[in-house]
Amino acid sequence: MRLRLIQWLGIAWTILYAAFVVWLYAAAPQSIGEVGTRASVAAGTYEVDRARFDAGRELFLREQYAAARGEWERADPARRDARTQFYVAYSFYREGWGRVYNDDALFRRGLDAADRALSLSADAPLSVEDEGLKIHSAAELKAELERGIERTADDFNPLKVLRERK
């Protein structure tokens, strides 16, 4: 009886351990800390650190965009929260926006984050109600970022300097 138990225990353990190894190779976490984050995402127990998110938002409203992104990176290390990724994209937009010209590199990174936000909210359109923001939907933010990267004749319009940052 005990031998049979050892056999089944061995089978269950081997399958579980091998599944863990396969998952590790598929998820490819870059650090030991990330293993826990990826595991919680896979288990469906992943949650954004609310306090860090709020701290990031405060920095964002004070125009400390890089610091805000740092907080959001720590709040959502797996980049699995659509709302946080929306804010990250927005911070790139605001930091990269210029009255005369936009910073294309920052806009591109913002576009990546907006794409992430959109893909994470595939079920319903993502809309963020925040009085500190002028753009509330991820699709609108993405369009704004794309418009900022595009090269058009309108770029040479001198009246462009009168436009407002959103």
Add this chain to the structure above:
Amino acid sequence: MTGARQKLADERTRNRALLRHVVLPTVFVTVALLGGVRVGAGGGALVFVPPPLVTLVMAVMLLSLFARGGALRVGRWLSAENGTAENVSHALTLAALFLASAQAFNSALPEAGLPRFVLSSFFLWTLWQNQFSNFDPRRLLRSLAALFGTAFFVKHVLLASLSQPGEGWLGRLAASALEGVTLGTLGGPAYAAATGYVSFFALALYVCGLALLPPAPRAETRTDDADDTDDADEADSRAAELVHALRLLPERERLRVLEASRETEKEGRD
């Protein structure tokens, strides 16, 4: 007295079962995990390298070598005489052994460039050559340890020093000896020194796993008499292998062996 003997036999059976169904799969799956782990040179990021096709081919050849050398009797591991759970567990152990072998090669082979090509060819040629020679399981294990040791030294000591030319006496020596040979020809991605330690541990664990792997599992529920029967079966099987090897020898060598055998027998009678 009989009770104590029975208890000892039970302990032995339980320990064998634990080794076969829990320890060996754990060891081999751990090797499969660690064999592909690399630590990035910059920020120490972990990189998981799945087994490339060439290492899977090498693993197949190695397992075939184990089977030929008598280090693994697949017919006894997966047999109609075993119970269902026993066969399933054995199949998992063999699958883990296969993946561990592939990842052990993955761990020892250089990542890219000329050294990878040369060492892969060397491994493939050695494994292919050995398919046609007679092997003793212990000799096979020793030769494998040497093979992996050489590849490990080349990858994690020699090539790692070359990727950091100014550091260490070996690096300076190799850099001056190979002056003019570009790293593009020799190297691959640069990894941190921790990769070598992980690889060393993986290979050491793999060799330990092979040393612990019995050629054929003994049946789970058994008495001392049954153990004796197994020993007798094993002796029979070895004798059959010797007879087969003797038949393959050229006539002159065969006569020499027979003469030596007769002399040994005569000495034994005297």
